[in-house]
Amino acid sequence: MQGVGFRPFIHGLANELGLAGLVGNDVEGVFIEVEGAAGLVDAFLSRLRSDAPPLAVIDRVDATAIAPTGRRGFTIVDSLHGGARRALVSPDVATCDDCLVELFDLADRRYRYPFVNCTNCGPRFTIVTGVPYDRPNTTMAGFAMCPDCRREYDDPTDRRFHAQPVCCPACGPTVSFWRWKDVSRSVIHRQNAEEEGDAALCAAVEALRDGKVVAIKGLGGYHLAAIANDEPAVSTLRARKHREDRPFAVMVADLGAAHALAHVDEGEAALLTSTPRPIVLLHRRQDAPLAPSVAPGNRFVGVMLPYTPLHHLLARGVGAPLVVTSGNVSDEPIAYRDDDALERLSPIADAFLTHNRPIHIRTDDSVTRSFRGRELPVRRSRGYAPRPVRLPIRVRRPVLACGAELKHTFALGKDDHAFVSHHIGDLENYETMRSFTEGVEHFCRLFDVHPAVVAHDLHPEYLSTKYALEIAGVDLVGVQHHHAHIASCLAENGETGPVIGVAFDGLGYGVDSTIWGGEILIADLADFERVCHLESVPMPGGTMAIKEPWRMAAAWLGREDAAGLAVRERHADHWDTVASAARAAINAPVTSSAGRLFDAVAAITGIRDRVNYEGQAAIELEQATDPSVGDAYALAVDDIIHARDLVHAVADDVRAGVDVGVIGARFHNALAQAVVDAADAVRQHRGLETVALSGGVFQNQLLLERAVGGLQSASFRVLLHSQIPPNDGGISLGQLAVAASADSR
Ligand code: ZN
Ligand code: ZN
Ligand code: FE
Secondary structure, eight states, rough: OOOEEEEHHHHHHHHHTTOOEEHHHHHEEEEEEEESSSSHHHHHHHHHHHHHOOTTOOOOOOOOOOOOOOOOEEEEOOOOOOOOOOOOOOOOOOOHHHHHHTTTTSSSSTTTTTOOBBBBBBBOOTTTTTOSGGGGGGGGTSOOOHHHHHHHHTTTSSSTTTTOOOOOTTTSSSSSEEEEESSSSSSSOOSSSOOEEHHHHHHHHHHHTTTTOOOEEEESSEEEEEETTHHHOOOOOOHTTTOOOOOOEEEEEEEHHHHHHOOOOOHHHHHHHSSSSSSEEEEEOOOOOOOOGTTTTSSEEEEEEOOOOEEEEEEEEOSSSSEEESSSSSOOOOOHHHHHHHHTTTTOSSSSEEEOOOSOOOOOEEEEEEETTEEEEEEOTTTTTTEEEEEEEEEEEEEEEEEOSBBBBBBEEEEEEEEEOOOOOOSSSSSHHHHHHHHHHHHHTTTTTTOOOEESSSOOOHHHHHHHOOOOOOOEEEEEEHHHHHHHHHHHTTTTOOOOEEEEEEEEETTSSSEEEEEEEESSSSSSEEEEEEEEEEEEHHHHHHTTTTTHHHHHHHTTTTTOOOHHHTTTTHHHHHHHHHHHHHHSEEEOOOHHHHHHHHHHSOOOOOOOOEEEEEHHHHHHHHHTTTOOOOOOOOSSHHHHHHHHHHHHHTTTTOOOHHHHHHHHHHHHHHHHHHHHHHHHHOOOOOEEEEEEEGGHHHHHHHHHHHHTTTTOOOEEEEESOGGGHHHHHHHHHHHHHHHHO
């Protein structure tokens, strides 16, 4: 990995051992020549690994003997260009403790300077424009170092030795503050830039404390921020952003402040303070000082700690939690170019805190959670990308995996590395499509990959599929969606299978041209067999049924079996028509989706009839469920999981007036038990003992907990995700593993 202080570390180690030689970066990685007494050279080689700096990831050490030169002293040599590029670009790294001390040290020349960084921290991936990782190949190229910074940069004993983004108030980027003067919000006038430098920061802090919405340029894009304990401020942001009820994340100054908002266990504290500084989904305290609009009706709250000096200054300055959400309107991609941000965010923000260091690659905040002490990613982006995932197989010819559609990522495979992209978003408009295609080109340049094999989903309407099919001169590999889910889980666990794969998600194209989503597979990286699935049902109105879960209830229950249910009364005008259309299979594709089953149950139990975002009904059903209830509905499993009986049992309980918390629990427990039963049947016939769980439905903590618990009690070995999300953000890795496996045969 470049830019993590490895060369200065080598320099220091060689000097300490009295060895002569040199160290440098080339496109292959780091090269070192040392000479001296044999014992000392051996000591050097072993401490090379054991004492390496915190951010260094040592992939491999190749050592060969060369003739001594009689050289004296140890030097760091310039980067060499040319040849095959293999050196890795580091993800962005949160401000380190040393830099934080300087930031708040009155006597330091970088006191309150919002861009302080060093070899151990600071921007990387978001500012890199090319390789090798040197200042001219970053968005810091336009800032000439002052003599003081140059001295630190050139001094091998300094913490900033060869820190490419090194800068200070005298030579580096500056922040500025703008306020929008508008009465009607239809005509916007930009006043003169009001404040610069520290005054700009103070003005932003004041505006936030005053309840204003401020657009803030961060590391991977613009955020919209508002003080989180002020209901008018938060609801104003919500209304202007056209975001109805999806929860906002909050940023707090430190771990202590996080404890005030939520219950934080050891694993969660470790994630909060980890160098990627993700948003961590935590169990919210009842008395958390948060405005109701932050996360309406949600048991969880997404919390993150500051990860740049700018965020540290703001969080401390405001002294209260801040809502920090992507700078966009509803589902658009996050704004990261200044002119675009000014245009798109001016109707939302009262003021702007911006700066003049360009962002080269847009990256959203990552979202993660802790499951049984291990990380379970939800969105893998800033701070994680483009760190490679080590593959269990060698990639023969370079692979591009184009991903799916929602929560899109792509991946490049080379040698035994998979470079999974940052989160691109939902591929449904020109902007996200452009991020995808430009992202592919950027990654191909950075990692020197020229794809010979291109993997894609089987869904003919996915924009990622269409993109793949237009690439000339490559071998195309279509990968079934749920096979890709299981393959991604296998690959990140360093396994090749075969395993029992349980893939539960929203929707994915099946090989029989129906829509799958509740699948039990026998799968390895190369191939799969569908051995069991959730009972299929028509999805009346197609995509309409995704937005309106009550339609799934109508599909399952029909006209007669819905008698006496409130959901039928609420949709009395359309219920019979929708139920008949489902029965007659008119505009009603057939699906075995687990996500749609959750939708039906959410509608029948009165939780939600219409959703504002994907997965909302299932999330709210989970939240409404009483986890202390242990009993389950009976649910038969043979070559299908008999979901119809399950839906009817739910309807009976609703009619009998059973509490929704109890119904939810019986439903979750039944589905978890069905997973165990299905796995057990496969074990009896095929002798497989390992189960891999994947698909977006396994973001449901209760279902996951119950399924893992049940499987382990039945002596199964269980594979879960910990590097890559179980949702469609992980599809690209799975496609890559499948295509690479096919290509190696
Ligand atoms: Zn630092
Ligand atoms: Zn400087
Ligand atoms: Fe999926």
